[in-house]
Amino acid sequence: MTETLLADMHDAIETELQRQIARLDGAHTGPFLEMLTYHMGWTGEGAGPAATGKRIRPLLVLLTHASAGGDWRKALPAAAAVELVHNFSLVHDDIQDNSDKRRGRATVWSKWGAPMAINVGDGLFALANLAILDLKQNYPADQVVKAAEILHQTCLQLTVGQFMDMSFEDRDDVKVDEYWAMIGGKTAALLAACCHLGAVLAGVDEPVEEAYRSFGNYLGIAFQVQDDILGIWGNEAITGKSAASDLTEGKKTLPVLVGLNKKGKFAARWAHGSIGRDDVEEVAKLLAAESAYEYTHEAGKQMTDMALNSLREADPQGEAGDALTDLAFKLLKREA
Numbered sequence: 001m002t003e004t005l006l007a008d009m010h011d012a013i014e015t016e017l018q019r020q021i022a023r024l025d026g027a028h029t030g031p032f033l034e035m036l037t038y039h040m041g042w043t044g045e046g047a048g049p050a051a052t053g054k055r056i057r058p059l060l061v062l063l064t065h066a067s068a069g070g071d072w073r074k075a076l077p078a079a080a081a082v083e084l085v086h087n088f089s090l091v092h093d094d095i096q097d098n099s100d101k102r103r104g105r106a107t108v109w110s111k112w113g114a115p116m117a118i119n120v121g122d123g124l125f126a127l128a129n130l131a132i133l134d135l136k137q138n139y140p141a142d143q144v145v146k147a148a149e150i151l152h153q154t155c156l157q158l159t160v161g162q163f164m165d166m167s168f169e170d171r172d173d174v175k176v177d178e179y180w181a182m183i184g185g186k187t188a189a190l191l192a193a194c195c196h197l198g199a200v201l202a203g204v205d206e207p208v209e210e211a212y213r214s215f216g217n218y219l220g221i222a223f224q225v226q227d228d229i230l231g232i233w234g235n236e237a238i239t240g241k242s243a244a245s246d247l248t249e250g251k252k253t254l255p256v257l258v259g260l261n262k263k264g265k266f267a268a269r270w271a272h273g274s275i276g277r278d279d280v281e282e283v284a285k286l287l288a289a290e291s292a293y294e295y296t297h298e299a300g301k302q303m304t305d306m307a308l309n310s311l312r313e314a315d316p317q318g319e320a321g322d323a324l325t326d327l328a329f330k331l332l333k334r335e336a
Helices: 002-024 030-039 056-067 072-096 108-112 114-137 141-168 176-202 206-233 254-262 265-272 277-289 292-314 318-332
Strands: none
Touching (some): 030 072, 056 206, 072 108, 072 141, 072 176, 114 141, 176 206, 265 277, 277 292, 292 318
């Protein structure tokens, strides 16, 4: 039954997203609409499930809402809004990171140029703001205003997190506490908003609302910490991406920052120059020898425990509650 619920939610999310993006289906906007539908994974070469992604964020909205006693179909505009925000950030991230591939396909900017891609991102952002207002069809004004406020505040947090992430590239003095602030905005804020929105629209008491929000926040942090581990020590056959990428790309992930702040052999090697693929295994061993793996693994475990404790406090109910708990375990227990 849980799989049926998830399939129904996933289908409804795609339908709602298509409905929202169809606002751009006009007499003179065909090429613009094509850019958005391409990015969303619906059209163009390689279109399909692998190109759309798993829609984890809108699923979190709907599962939270249903497990807190709401009718998940009424919350679909909020689910669409968070996914549109997520995709707006991806389009802009690809430009900022100079990434020419996403999910194995050419990125929007690499197909149509950066100026057009910026406009695509802006369009997705505007559509997200319109989508959240569609909640007025099923919810009272105070709930709609609170939902919109959550979404807008989250967008601001995303920009702060992205600013910090980009600023780290040119700094050699980044501290671990700055990392926590960065991923709190860049990664955790939107997952926290998903669960917060679901709870707010269900009309739960404030302690339950906060428990759901806290669950989403720690879920996002724990997921990012695990991703940092996989980005250096992960099994490429399991993760689907090269474990060499984070070191060769010079990313200041948590284990890297731990190593740099030790000011030992790893820091000396980092300062020596870029790390090639042939150097990755040796450099990863240096990091592990300086307890960066141990520190990061323990931090991830702590954040995972906090996420699951918050979820228990929220006490999700019914089939949706079971599905939400299962999803949390799948996200938090990835194999390295």
